[in-house]
Amino acid sequence: MTATxxxxxxxxxxxxxKSKPKPLTFRETATVLEAVExxxxxxxxxxxxxxxxxxxxxxxxxxxxxxxxxxERRNAADVTLAEIMTRxxxxxxETDDVVxxxxxxSNERFRRLPVVDAENRxxxxxxxxxxxxxxxxxxxxxxxxxxxASFGRSYAVWMIGGGIMLYSVIMVIxxxxxx
Numbered sequence: 157m158t159a160t161x162x163x164x165x166x167x168x169x170x171x172x173x174k175s176k177p178k179p180l181t182f183r184e185t186a187t188v189l190e191a192v193e194x195x196x197x198x199x200x201x202x203x204x205x206x207x208x209x210x211x212x213x214x215x216x217x218x219x220x221x222x223x224x225x226x227x228e229r230r231n232a233a234d235v236t237l238a239e240i241m242t243r244x245x246x247x248x249x250e251t252d253d254v255v256x257x258x259x260x261x262s263n264e265r266f267r268r269l270p271v272v273d274a275e276n277r278x279x280x281x282x283x284x285x286x287x288x289x290x291x292x293x294x295x296x297x298x299x300x301x302x303x304x305a306s307f308g309r310s311y312a313v314w315m316i317g318g319g320i321m322l323y324s325v326i327m328v329i330x331x332x333x334x335x
Contacts, residue, residue: 167257167271168250172286179270179281181206184214184238188225191216191237202268204278205241211276214241215268247272250279258287262330284330 205214224240
């Protein structure tokens with residue numbers, strides 16, 4: 157089933173889409189120290205690496221800095237973003253479905269999703285945390301619908317509770333495994 161086969165919410169329909177500040181962008185030749193200073197100043201957890209045409213070519217995160225700089229005892233002033241970034245990250249379009257991307261992010265174990273325009277220029281970055289407000293109501297609704305269709309009205313409360321518990325366990329496992 158695709159996003160067009162069922163009612164869903166497009167990324168651009170999320171309240172965060174218009175309210176989030178523009179992400180930090182750097183060229184791959186910038187030093188890790190430059191990026192970290194900007195991340196610290198704005199309390200960001202990542203930077204988007206762009207080419208000369210402002211197209212997304214990579215993502216560098218706090219985790220990259222911890223593993224590839226701090227963990228290896230390298231000097232951040234001597235290392236470029238090109239050396240630590242994740243190249244060719246998954247990117248979304250603003251018309252893509254929220255739930256589809258939440259599933260993809262969870263399955264592929266990444267937490268930051270650049271949203272790009274038609275020219276592949278970054279507009280904003282969603283994180284898994286941005287999707288939580290949508291997925292809870294969606295999960296409760298879906299559990300209720302399944303309960304009514306499968307077992308009748310008397311089991312709806314148990315199905316909703318079970319769905320919430322299952323979702324909570326999965327989110328704890330996903331978050332713990334990403335830390």
